[in-house]
Amino acid sequence: MSVRWVGAQRDVLGGDVGGKVSLRELADLPHLYALGPRAGASGEITVFDGQPCIARVVDGCVRMEAGLGHEACFLVYDQVHAWHEAVQLRAIDDESALMAAVKRVTRETGLDDEAPLIFLLRAYAASVTFHVLDKRDGLPHTPALHERAKVRFQLERCVVEVLGFSSSRHRGVFTPGDSDLHMHFRTVDGRASGHVERIMLGPGTVIAVPRRETR
Numbered sequence: 001m002s003v004r005w006v007g008a009q010r011d012v013l014g015g016d017v018g019g020k021v022s023l024r025e026l027a028d029l030p031h032l033y034a035l036g037p038r039a040g041a042s043g044e045i046t047v048f049d050g051q052p053c054i055a056r057v058v059d060g061c062v063r064m065e066a067g068l069g070h071e072a073c074f075l076v077y078d079q080v081h082a083w084h085e086a087v088q089l090r091a092i093d094d095e096s097a098l099m100a101a102v103k104r105v106t107r108e109t110g111l112d113d114e115a116p117l118i119f120l121l122r123a124y125a126a127s128v129t130f131h132v133l134d135k136r137d138g139l140p141h142t143p144a145l146h147e148r149a150k151v152r153f154q155l156e157r158c159v160v161e162v163l164g165f166s167s168s169r170h171r172g173v174f175t176p177g178d179s180d181l182h183m184h185f186r187t188v189d190g191r192a193s194g195h196v197e198r199i200m201l202g203p204g205t206v207i208a209v210p211r212r213e214t215r
Contacts, residue, residue, distance in 0.1 A: 019071025
């Protein structure tokens with residue numbers, strides 16, 4: 001398959017925080033991986049292999065939910081039936097190091113490393129800074145209010161799964177306007193999830209990209 005999306009980040013920042021697609025609409029797609037902000041800028045949606053992982057802020061803490069009863073302001077998604085995995089021996093401590101490692105694994109598979117790409121990481125995170133949107137002001141949405149709606153958290157020394165989408169040509173669509181990466185994560189114990197702002201990964205990170213189909 002290939003990376004697809006509904007809605008766009010620039011539209012959210014332009015004031016449209018309504019639901020553009022429901023998880024129920026995509027429920028029949030096998031091996032679905034997806035991420036995006038929850039409708040109303042009121043949470044973060046992540047789907048790992050068909051399993052929804054919804055993060056919301058309740059009483060100042062992250063509350064996790066499952067189920068299909070959620071809509072996204074915009075959603076980027078793909079279907080991956082088989083993965084090619086490689087182990088990164090060195091620590092990854094910034095975005096450029098992460099992109100270099102992902103591109104290296106992508107080239108190993110024969111995939112186009114300039115095309116929009118989905119990838120997975122399984123890793124020990126020395127630290128992860130993330131946010132969960134929690135818009136409550138009832139005002140027409142703006143870039144400034146979007147920033148204010150981000151409730152930030154930090155975790156240290158945890159095992160995580162990261163779902164990412166990268167593209168050098170879709171800033172403001174399914175990646176932020178200042179980055180080629182859009183990543184969400186979940187802890188393997190299920191206690192937290194959200195939009196990754198910064199992550200530091202230890203040696204031994206498993207990087208997975210779609211396995212190239214052979215005919």
